[in-house]
Amino acid sequence: MLKILIPTLFLLPTTWLTSSKWLWPTALTQSMLIALGSITWLNNTTDTGWTALNSYIGTDPLSTPLLVLSCWLLPLMLLASQNHLSSEPMNRQRMYITLLATLQLFLILAFGATEMIMFYVMFEATLIPTLLVITRWGNQTERLNAGTYFLFYTLAGSLPLLVALLMLQNSTGTLSLLIIPYAKPLLLMPFGSKIWWAACMIAFLVKMPLYGMHLWLPKAHVEAPVAGSMVLAAVLLKLGGYGMMRLMIVLDPLSKEMVYPFIVLALWGVIMTGSICLRQTDLKSLIAYSSVSHMGLVAGGILIQTPWGFTGALILMIAHGLASSALFCLANTNYERTHSRTMLLARGLQIALPLMTTWWFIASLANLALPPLPNLMGELMILTSLFNWSAWTLVLTGIGTLITAAYSLYMFLMSQRGPLPQHMLALPPSYTREHLLMALHLIPLLLIILKPALLWGWFAC
Amino acid sequence: MADYREAPLATRPKTLDPNEYFNLSPDYRRAEAERAALRAGLKRQYQLQLNNPHRKELIEDPALNRWVYARANPYNHFKATKKTSLLGALFGVAPLFILYYVFKTDRVRLYRRTTYCQCIADQALDVG
DSSP, X not given: OHXXXXXXXXXXXXXXXXXXXXXXXXXXXXXXXXXXXXXXGGOOOOSSSOBSOOSSBOBOTTXXXXXXXXXXXXXXXXXXXXXXXXXXXXXXXXXXXXXXXXXXXXXXXXXXXXXXXXXXXXXXXTHHHHHHHHHHHXXXXXXXXXXXXXXXXXXXXXXXXXHHHHHHHHHHSOOBTTTGGGSOOOOOOHHHHHHHHHHHHHHHHHHTTOGGGOTHHHHHHHHSOHHHHHHIIIIIHHHHHHHXXXXXXXXXXXXXXXXXXXXXXXXXXXXXXXXXXXXXXXXXHHHHHHHHHHHHHHHHHHHTTOHHHHXXXXXXXXXXXXXXXHHXXXXXXXHHHHSOOBGGGGOOHHHHOHHHHHHHHHHHHHHTTOTTSHHHHHHHHHHHHHHHHOTTHHHHHHHHHHHHHHHHHHXXXXXXXXXXXXXXXOOOOOOHHHHHHHHHHHHHHHHHTTOGGGGOGGGOO | OTTOOOOTTOOOOGGGOTTTGGGSOHHHHHHHHHHHHHXXXXXXXXXXXXXXXXXXXOOOOHHHHHHHHHHHOTGGGOXXXXXXXXXXXXXXXXXXXXXXXXXXXXXXXHHHHHHHHHHHHHHHTTOO
């Protein structure tokens, strides 16, 4: 663990001490080496499952895929931001990279934490660099509103979590993730236990986001610069899913009754946000709502607490992280050329930028869960475990899959096919940097097809 | 714009076509001529920008901007009318209750069936 944490920590002096000519190559190389080093975590050989274990941090098959995803994402974020930051003064560029690196550090500590309070503190700490990136480097005036919504929704959801965790600590004496599965349940009055259950879960459900509490997400994703959108969609949403998976074990007997409203919200949210996607004019907004839709399925898979549900949720989280981040990068390539996010303005790009169309195609297919991509594997596992839970969910998830396919294809056809606008003159051809960025997103997604067992979590058989 | 004339081979709108307009009042014809002049002015502006060799950015369309703003900010101008309340209740509130009822009855039925089957199996095997 230290071989990843120390280089990430020292990325901060690196960004401030390198000369301006070598800043971006150095930051990229260091973060890429960290990412390659983090892949070694996928090798879980211990009997108990917990590797790299010490008093504070450890990795297990559940956190390892998410850790690798967040480490992998930092070089990609730096690659994506290079263009729009090149016109800023040097100190601001260094500040941006510093914020991304501190976010990375907090994410590694959050996913690797074995103590729930440490996870909670890191969960909250990730809000700060993200808020700074959104409000300082976003492009429209709405970014202030977006930052406020983002910060206050998550904070309001997570304060009850702090109280709930402290109550658990009081009763069990420890909050270590290795011990609390075996702790005796919290004995409260019936209504009190329900409130305690809700307090534990609401923070993560707001982060996921669940359909009723999702209003912060389209604003934050749309107003953030590309690296902010990437990290939000790919990793920060998964913090919510990860927290839920960890805490579900502790909450067990209560969950049988309490999950119903949330599963209903999650599944209905899949359909509602999918339908909203079909009516969006703003490309980034479409991708943001599609994230809500996929995360609704993940929430449904986690809340039913079955092995396949958890496995499907974990695979869908990783696959969606890569695919969604790829789509945001593609949307950014459009934005850098036309300075507008309106889909109508950037149509018919297959004629102008045919190589980028390949990446658009693969990313859209990944979004609509085409076999044999891991997106389908995750969705299918969640679908079947939900069907086993109750046969009627198939109606909702089936319609949801149909709408997902519809809006993914709509996005592809709207941006690539059709007539090229007559008045678009200066479309620089696709840079190699952009192709590299897309390749680094989608090639891991394609490689996961060959060995999805790496991402199955605790239930890999 | 006083020196603007339309292109020699351009077609005229119907109400300015001399073969058609004898049944129209002079006021209407004047209004149509003004509207045609406005349209021509906008078209000239667009063509100036379109054929400008030093232009690098997109031509801004204020109508498109207004439409995109309207599509992106529905909540600021939301009003609770009978139609919107009905739609909200139909798509936002009722499905939640209906789905809760459906899932709960289905799960209770499954639970009763599994415990019943377990009970029968236990009796059959003579488990205490």
